[in-house]
Amino acid sequence: MEAKEHKFHREEGFPWKHVLGLFLSVLLTAIAFWLALATHQPPALVITIIVILGVGQLLVQLYMFMHFTESDDRAWQVPAIYFGLFIVFCVVGGSIWIMTFKSIVA
Amino acid sequence: MHGVVNWAVHFFMLDEGPLIWLSDFLIICASLGIVAVLTKFRLWKWLWDEWLTTVDHKKIGIMYMIAAILMLFRGGTDGLLMRAQLAWPNMHFLSADHYDQIFTTHGTIMILFMAMPAIIGFFNVAVPLQIGCRDVAFPYLNAISFWLFFFAAMLFNLSFVVGGSPDGGWTSYPPYVENQFDPGPGENYYLVALSITGIGTIATGINFLVTILRMRAPGMTFMRMPMFTWSVFVTSVIILFAFPVLAVALALLLIDRDFGSHFFTVNGGGAPMQYVNLFWFWGHPEVYIVILPIFGLMSEVISTFSHKRIFGYSAMVVSMVAIAILSFVTWVHHFFTMGAGPGVNSFFGVSTMAIAIPTGVKVFNWIFTMHKGRLEFTTAMLWSLGVIPNFLIGGLTGVMLAVPPADYQYHNSYFLIAHFHYTLIGGTVFGVFSGLYYWWPKMFGVLLNEKLGRWHFWTFMVGFNICFFPQFFLGFMGMTRRMYTYPAGYGWGVVNLISTIGAFLMGVAFIIFVYNILWSARYGERDTTGDPWDGRTLEWATTSPAPHYNFAIIPTVKGRDAWWLMKQNGESINGPKGVPFRPIHMPNNSGRPFIMSALFFILGAGFVFQWWILAIVGFVGVLICMAQRSFEYDDSHYIPVEEIEQTEAAAGRL
Numbered sequence: 001m002e003a004k005e006h007k008f009h010r011e012e013g014f015p016w017k018h019v020l021g022l023f024l025s026v027l028l029t030a031i032a033f034w035l036a037l038a039t040h041q042p043p044a045l046v047i048t049i050i051v052i053l054g055v056g057q058l059l060v061q062l063y064m065f066m067h068f069t070e071s072d073d074r075a076w077q078v079p080a081i082y083f084g085l086f087i088v089f090c091v092v093g094g095s096i097w098i099m100t101f102k103s104i105v106a
Numbered sequence: 107m108h109g110v111v112n113w114a115v116h117f118f119m120l121d122e123g124p125l126i127w128l129s130d131f132l133i134i135c136a137s138l139g140i141v142a143v144l145t146k147f148r149l150w151k152w153l154w155d156e157w158l159t160t161v162d163h164k165k166i167g168i169m170y171m172i173a174a175i176l177m178l179f180r181g182g183t184d185g186l187l188m189r190a191q192l193a194w195p196n197m198h199f200l201s202a203d204h205y206d207q208i209f210t211t212h213g214t215i216m217i218l219f220m221a222m223p224a225i226i227g228f229f230n231v232a233v234p235l236q237i238g239c240r241d242v243a244f245p246y247l248n249a250i251s252f253w254l255f256f257f258a259a260m261l262f263n264l265s266f267v268v269g270g271s272p273d274g275g276w277t278s279y280p281p282y283v284e285n286q287f288d289p290g291p292g293e294n295y296y297l298v299a300l301s302i303t304g305i306g307t308i309a310t311g312i313n314f315l316v317t318i319l320r321m322r323a324p325g326m327t328f329m330r331m332p333m334f335t336w337s338v339f340v341t342s343v344i345i346l347f348a349f350p351v352l353a354v355a356l357a358l359l360l361i362d363r364d365f366g367s368h369f370f371t372v373n374g375g376g377a378p379m380q381y382v383n384l385f386w387f388w389g390h391p392e393v394y395i396v397i398l399p400i401f402g403l404m405s406e407v408i409s410t411f412s413h414k415r416i417f418g419y420s421a422m423v424v425s426m427v428a429i430a431i432l433s434f435v436t437w438v439h440h441f442f443t444m445g446a447g448p449g450v451n452s453f454f455g456v457s458t459m460a461i462a463i464p465t466g467v468k469v470f471n472w473i474f475t476m477h478k479g480r481l482e483f484t485t486a487m488l489w490s491l492g493v494i495p496n497f498l499i500g501g502l503t504g505v506m507l508a509v510p511p512a513d514y515q516y517h518n519s520y521f522l523i524a525h526f527h528y529t530l531i532g533g534t535v536f537g538v539f540s541g542l543y544y545w546w547p548k549m550f551g552v553l554l555n556e557k558l559g560r561w562h563f564w565t566f567m568v569g570f571n572i573c574f575f576p577q578f579f580l581g582f583m584g585m586t587r588r589m590y591t592y593p594a595g596y597g598w599g600v601v602n603l604i605s606t607i608g609a610f611l612m613g614v615a616f617i618i619f620v621y622n623i624l625w626s627a628r629y630g631e632r633d634t635t636g637d638p639w640d641g642r643t644l645e646w647a648t649t650s651p652a653p654h655y656n657f658a659i660i661p662t663v664k665g666r667d668a669w670w671l672m673k674q675n676g677e678s679i680n681g682p683k684g685v686p687f688r689p690i691h692m693p694n695n696s697g698r699p700f701i702m703s704a705l706f707f708i709l710g711a712g713f714v715f716q717w718w719i720l721a722i723v724g725f726v727g728v729l730i731c732m733a734q735r736s737f738e739y740d741d742s743h744y745i746p747v748e749e750i751e752q753t754e755a756a757a758g759r760l
Contacts, residue, residue, distance in 0.1 A: 076319050083343070083347065084347065086434075087347045087434060090387075090434050090435055091351060091384075091387050094387075094435070094437075095380070095383055095384075095387075097450060098383055098438055098446050098450050099377065099379065099380060099383060099446075100446075101444065101445060101446040101447055101450070
């Protein structure tokens with residue numbers, strides 16, 4: 001622990017940003033559940049909407065909770081996000097590619 | 107009344123025979139013994155104040171190492187039980203059910219509850235000292251990581267005597283592990299315990315990533331970091347991106363089992379192979395998580411005991427980064443036989459073979475580091491050198507397995523078993539022992555005995571090779587993984603017997619190791635200098651064990667092998683004489699990580715047995731702990747200058 005804790009200022013006033021973030025993240029989750037359980041739309045449509053909601057959730061988490069835009073010397077979160085995108089590409093793209101075997105086997 | 111008794115007998119598995127009764131007896135004896143010792147010597151307050159509430163990375167590191175050694179004992183006992191069962195054809199020492207449970211717990215414990223805490227223990231023991239800082243970036247979170255791991259390990263081990271162990275293999279593939287085929291709490295234990303320890307591990311990844319990015323001593327640029335710190339940095343990145351995938355796979359399977367969804371079932375639109383795909387997206391990087399830090403610490407050990415700087419520092423760094431990236435694009439080689447088609451299998455076969463290149467670079471660099479060095483064959487050095495031939499065999503057989511058409515022959519045979527034990531024991535376990543002998547004085551202020559250490563090393567080295575080398579041939583002879591017995595007449599009997607003898611030799615080596623710890627604690631050479639090996643990196647610049655605040659004055663780093671340079675130039679770790687000390691800001695201890703993790707245990711038990719009230723109690727407790735933390739403003743203190751002066755004077759550094 002460095003003795004320079006005053007570098008990070010304490011947040012002043014009521015944390016409205018966090019409350020809004022909590023509200024939005026709960027809302028996005030609730031919509032996803034409602035779509036899957038209570039509506040009878042075609043699965044492809046439901047999945048597409050849930051993916052879009054998921055991206056929204058990601059942005060809420062990054063901007064409302066994770067101090068994504070703050071940094072006081074180098075913005076290490078930027079390369080981390082790029083590497084994250086690479087991993088997402090691997091796991092999503094790779095899985096789709098690998099799991100298409102079902103259509104060949106079946 | 108009768109019903110309750112019946113339920114209890116089944117629940118506590120008293121109808122399962124003498125192995126369970128013996129375990130019950132031993133667990134009760136051990137628990138009573140611990141309570142008695144703590145009470146007799148009035149150690150409860152000491153235990154709570156010094157250990158259970160600590161946020162000090164050095165103490166957390168020690169607790170990780172103790173837990174890892176205990177789990178090595180548990181996992182090793184499982185291994186010996188299996189080898190005893192397989193020693194000869196048609197043995198009936200274990201039933202098929204018990205054998206299934208034991209190979210599952212063996213694999214799971216060895217990877218998640220032995221290798222992981224050993225690795226993370228070394229992170230804690232060495233990294234903050236090596237980069238010249240006073241603790242990790244988030245000490246409180248570090249305590250949470252440890253206690254989550256600890257309670258998850260307890261929950262998992264409890265399965266042996268309460269409700270039944272998981273029996274789906276350490277990979278826990280559906281559809282077999284779905285409720286339909288494998289009812290009961292066993293698999294739930296696996297899913298819940300791994301999820302809980304996974305949260306802790308992700309937190310550790312974040313913690314060390316931030317620590318290394320933000321808390322290096324002034325002057326320590328990236329290319330001046332010790333090799334071990336580099337390996338921890340790379341490993342933390344892998345942890346951060348691989349473990350969430352496991353968390354998702356486990357959660358989906360748990361939802362299948364607890365709430366009847368159909369993610370991985372055969373009917374209802376589920377895709378069992380999707381679990382396999384997700385599992386190995388974590389599982390392959392995981393094997394690099396447990397080997398890269400070993401590569402890092404081997405580099406330290408070999409460089410220290412060759413009394414030379416590491417050969418090819420930049421090549422070492424580049425090869426580790428390359429391994430990290432490649433580790434995310436090879437996972438299909440674990441299930442080539444799924445039949446994803448020639449395109450997919452060829453791609454992943456080639457990407458797997460590509461990993462051999464950076465790994466080879468590292469092996470050559472270690473050899474060239476020794477070239478023309480002043481070699482000193484201490485026990486730590488022997489263990490590190492032992493990795494090279496053993497891991498080479500593991501790696502080369504890995505390249506053989508990476509060829510998809512050939513893999514169809516080797517897949518799930520004893521060839522595979524031999525291969526991954528050569529990488530995980532020949533690499534990780536040998537490396538962990540190397541690290542233990544190397545950093546033991548830094549952790550406890552005592553050196554382990556070298557003579558006993560040699561006995562430990564050679565017994566283990568010989569036993570390990572006798573145990574696992576014959577298994578390559580068993581694989582070629584057609585013996586498959588996870589078979590609990592086999593008929594006579596295949597010619598497997600003698601080979602298996604040899605393998606079992608080797609396994610018991612490894613057990614003997616473990617006993618020598620434990621004896622060495624006990625002997626050294628009482629009679630071992632005390633490390634009074636803090637630098638018993640003539641070390642090169644900053645952890646050897648301070649006392650053994652390091653003072654609570656690590657460094658009275660944060661050192662300024664002028665090059666690679668910072669402490670070596672300081673010694674060459676005759677400098678003190680506290681800088682030029684007469685620089686005044688300033689009060690040091692340190693985090694407060696807290697009991698909340700322990701309590702919160704205990705509540706996670708209750709939450710987990712609720713999910714295991716589907717006792718939802720228990721789960722809700724645990725969950726609400728966890729939420730209360732988190733809320734309390736949010737309103738905790740007084741969470742740190744200053745160490746006054748007088749105390750620092752006293753400590754530094756006692757260490758002879760004034």
